[in-house]
Each structure stands twice: as structure tokens, then as C-alpha cells.
Amino acid sequence: TLAAPVLEVTDLHVSYGKVEALHGVNLKVGAGQIVTVIGPNGAGKSTMLNAIADALPASGAIRGTVSLAGNDMHGVAVETRVAQGMSLVPEKRELFSSMSVEDNLRLGSYRRYKAGEKNYGDQLDVVFDLFPRLRERRRQDAGTLSGGERQMLALGRALMAKPQLLMLDEPSLGLAPLIVKEIFNIIMRLKQTGVAILLVEQNARAALQTADYAYVLETGDVALEGPAEQLAHDPKVMDTYLGLA
Numbered sequence: 154t155l156a157a158p159v160l161e162v163t164d165l166h167v168s169y170g171k172v173e174a175l176h177g178v179n180l181k182v183g184a185g186q187i188v189t190v191i192g193p194n195g196a197g198k199s200t201m202l203n204a205i206a207d208a209l210p211a212s213g214a215i216r217g218t219v220s221l222a223g224n225d226m227h228g229v230a231v232e233t234r235v236a237q238g239m240s241l242v243p244e245k246r247e248l249f250s251s252m253s254v255e256d257n258l259r260l261g262s263y264r265r266y267k268a269g270e271k272n273y274g275d276q277l278d279v280v281f282d283l284f285p286r287l288r289e290r291r292r293q294d295a296g297t298l299s300g301g302e303r304q305m306l307a308l309g310r311a312l313m314a315k316p317q318l319l320m321l322d323e324p325s326l327g328l329a330p331l332i333v334k335e336i337f338n339i340i341m342r343l344k345q346t347g348v349a350i351l352l353v354e355q356n357a358r359a360a361l362q363t364a365d366y367a368y369v370l371e372t373g374d375v376a377l378e379g380p381a382e383q384l385a386h387d388p389k390v391m392d393t394y395l396g397l398a
């Protein structure tokens with residue numbers, strides 16, 4: 154039998170009070186895949202990631218199923234999801250500004266540490282090898298990093314949890330074009346480590362170049378889906394999201 158996908162989302166509805174933001178989304182991420190979700194502001198992209206991670210605000214209510222490697226996550230708390238391999242880099246990076254780069258990274262392995270794993274030094278080396286700039290700046294306060302370095306630190310911290318599913322909420326947001334390129338190169342390298350990646354982006358061009366499979370989310374519904382290569386040549390996607398009318 155085929156292995157279950159790393160992530161399977163079935164008929165996901167999310168409401169904030171009386172307002173429904175997601176209207177029954179279906180999505181899958183296979184092992185070693187990069188899957189992207191593109192779409193305009195307010196489409197529900199962050200809502201979807203936060204619902205998957207159990208990181209919605211208290212007003213958010215969920216209906217539908219989220220499965221990680223075949224296990225239904227219903228009623229499973231955020232700590233346990235992290236321990237089981239889900240890692241989210243939120244849109245607001247949520248770094249600790251007055252703590253060093255290295256201490257921010259150590260916090261990323263905290264839940265594994267609590268679960269009994271004492272040796273996070275190896276993973277720290279893995280992260281520093283991916284981001285040499287963070288190694289150079291390991292004693293520097295996170296609050297003094299540049300925008301690109303902060304994004305690297307947020308990614309590195311998520312990797313400290315040794316995720317099987319890495320979810321990235323707009324990793325290119327607010328970064329200069331050259332840094333965006335660097336971040337997407339890093340995402341491609343992460344893929345080679347075998348981690349499954351769910352990438353939410355407004356930068357549709359970079360996202361479709363990087364991903365294997367893509368979903369277009371519009372006002373809470375999947376409007377279109379397919380291999381990223383195919384969507385990059387879809388007239389509607391080109392017109393609306395790539396500015397190639």
C-alpha cells in the first residue's frame with residue numbers, strides 16, 4: 154500500500170465568529186514535496202496554515218480533518234503537533250529580540266528536549282551549515298539582525314524541531330529581491346533533506362518556480378490546483394498572479 158501523505162487536509166472550514174474564512178479546503182503534501190498555496194490578500198492562506206498547526210486565535214473555529222502522516226490531529230495540541238513533526242514559521246516571525254541567535258535556535262528544539270531528546274547540538278550544526286551567516290552571528294541579539302537574517306533565523310529555529318512537515322508563511326515578505334532569491338534557494342536545499350514543505354506566498358512567480366504542486370486560494374476556496382509548472386503557464390494564473398496578460 155502507498156504511504157499516507159505527510160499532510161492531508163480534508164474539507165477544512167475555519168470561522169472567526171460568524172464569518173467563515175475557509176469554505177472546505179482539500180490539500181495534500183507528499184513526502185519530499187514542495188507544495189505552494191498562492192492567492193491574494195485575505196484569501197485565507199495564513200488561516201489555513203494556522204488551522205493546520207493549531208495556532209488559530211481563540212475566536213477561530215475549525216471543521217474538517219487534518220492528518221499528519223495518516224494520524225488525525227483532531228484534539229492534538231500544538232506542542233504535540235510540533236513533537237510529531239509539524240513546524241510553522243509564522244508570518245510574524247516571533248523571534249525573541251533580546252536573546253541571542255543561538256538561544257533563539259535552542260528554543261526551536263525545546264519541545265523535543267522536553268520529550269526526552271537531550272542532544273540538540275547536532276541539529277544546531279545542521280542549521281549552522283545551512284545558514285553560515287547565523288553561525289557567524291550566533292552571539293548577536295536577534296533584534297539586531299537584518300530582515301533577511303531574521304527570516305533565516307526563523308527558518309533555522311523551525312528546523313531545530315527536526316520537522317517532517319515545514320510550513321512557511323510568506324517567507325519572502327518584506328525582503329529585497331536578492332535576499333528573496335537566497336531564501337528560495339535555501340528552500341530548494343531544504344527539500345533535498347527530505348522534509349515536506351508547505352509554502353504560502355504572495356510572490357507567485359518565485360513560489361511556482363520552486364514548488365512541485367500548487368493551489369490557488371481565492372476567498373476561502375481552492376480556485377485552481379495542479380503541478381506548479383502547469384499553473385505557471387495557465388492563462389488565468391499568468392494574467393492574475395504573474396502580471397503576464
Ligand code: ATP
Pocket residue numbers: 169172174192193194195196197198199200201210212355
Ligand atoms: P494575507 O496574505 O493578507 O495575510 P491571507 O490569505 O493569509 O492574507 P488570512 O489572513 O488568512 O488571509 O485572512 C482570511 C480572512 O479571515 C480575511 O477576511 C481576514 O479578515 C479574516 N481573518 C483573519 N484573521 C482573523 C481574526 N483573527 N478574526 C477575524 N477575522 C479574521
